[in-house]
Each structure stands twice: as C-alpha cells, then as structure tokens.
Amino acid sequence: MTVPAPDPRPVRLASIEEVRRLGLPVPPPQFPLVWEPGDEVGLRSTGEIEARTAVLQVVLARCFGMAPEDAMSWLLGSRLVELVTPPEWQYVMGGHGDHRSFVLHYDAVFALTWLLGLTKHLDPLTPPDERLMDALPDLSTGETFTAWRSRTLAAPRDAVEAAVLLDLYYCLDWAYLEAERTGVPLPGEIDANAIGQRRWALEWAVVFHGPYHDPPPGWEEVDLST
Known part of the structure; x- marks a missing residue:
C-alpha cells in the first residue's frame, strides 16, 4: 500500500539540522532530494523484507564459520535460494568475494529489523545492541524461516516514518x-x-512512486553513489 509522501523540503531541512547538531559537515545546497512533492511512498512487502533479512543472516553466518552445506540446506528448506544475489551466492557457496564487505551487512540487517518493527531504534550514534541476534533466525538451532516469522510477528514501520529516516541517512x-x-x-x-x-x-x-522514479531496484542494484 502506498500513501502520499510528505513534502520533502521540510523533511530535508530537519535532516540538515540534525546533521548540523551532530557536528558533521552539511551537504551542499544542491544536494538532491530523495523524492519530489506529490510522490507516493510505501514499503516492500513484509515477506520481501523478511526474506532479505534471512538471506543476509545466512551470509553473516558464513562470515563467522557456518559450513556452506549447512547454509545451502537452510536456504533450500526455506525456499530462499532464488533470492540470493550472485555475489552472495559466490560467497555462501565458495567463500569468494570481499569477506569484510559481507561482515558489514550486519548494519543493513539492523536497518531491516527496524523496518520490520523487531528492533526499537536506528540511532545513527550507536551500533546494534546485543538483542539484535535474538530478532534474527536462530540458525544454530535450525530454526526454520517459517518458525522465525511466526516467532517474531513483524509489525512493519509506517512508510512515511521510514521515508523520513531514509532522508536523514x-x-x-x-x-x-x-x-x-x-x-x-x-x-x-x-x-x-x-x-x-x-x-x-x-x-x-522504501519504495517511491512518481514521474522521476524507476521501478524498485534489486538489492545489488541500489545506487549509493550520490
């Protein structure tokens, strides 16, 4: 479901004020807006966000010693194999790729669990707390994807709240x-x-709809160059 996105101009002013309050350099005046007036905003489906979270959890588990055959078994049992990206697949199955870059996904998982309502904050000043692991599938005990979804009962964030936080980040x-x-x-x-x-x-x-937005990108297609 999509809803009208808030006016991006006061949202941007608030983001800039927060950056300034933190004592950080402020983006230049021409720094682009994330969305335009009149756009609509929504979130990907809860199932999509849960699946992406679970796939990244398996990638992280491989970073810290999970055997490739165990990772494959869990992904197959969860019917998530098709959602593993090519770089993730190469790492999960063969250990190929930049190990450090995959470890960094821990903070991406933190943001996804916030979107699902499984963690309380996404404070830019603090790292994920120890309770984050409790919000993820327990691969060490063989918790299935279905069992995890039933245990956590996600309550996704409001799309407007997520859009405002995206502008800040x-x-x-x-x-x-x-x-x-x-x-x-x-x-x-x-x-x-x-x-x-x-x-x-x-x-x-966070998915925007409007004349200047392309279809939602795949995970590896997200543009972070700006």
Missing part, C-alpha cells in the same frame, strides 16, 4: 564520508561504513 551518508575525508571527528560509535549499510537497506525497502 541519505544526508548522513554524505556527511560521514566527508567527515572521514577531512578528519572531522565522528559523533558516535559507528563509522561511514555502518551508515552506508543502513542507508542501503532503507533505499532498498
């Missing part, structure tokens, strides 16, 4: 990278990589 992504480039101290416990991962998840899950 869009600005923060620029600000953190600029701060690290220029040596400005960061305000919290996480770095630009974590901010970028959270933005990645929000960019993927």
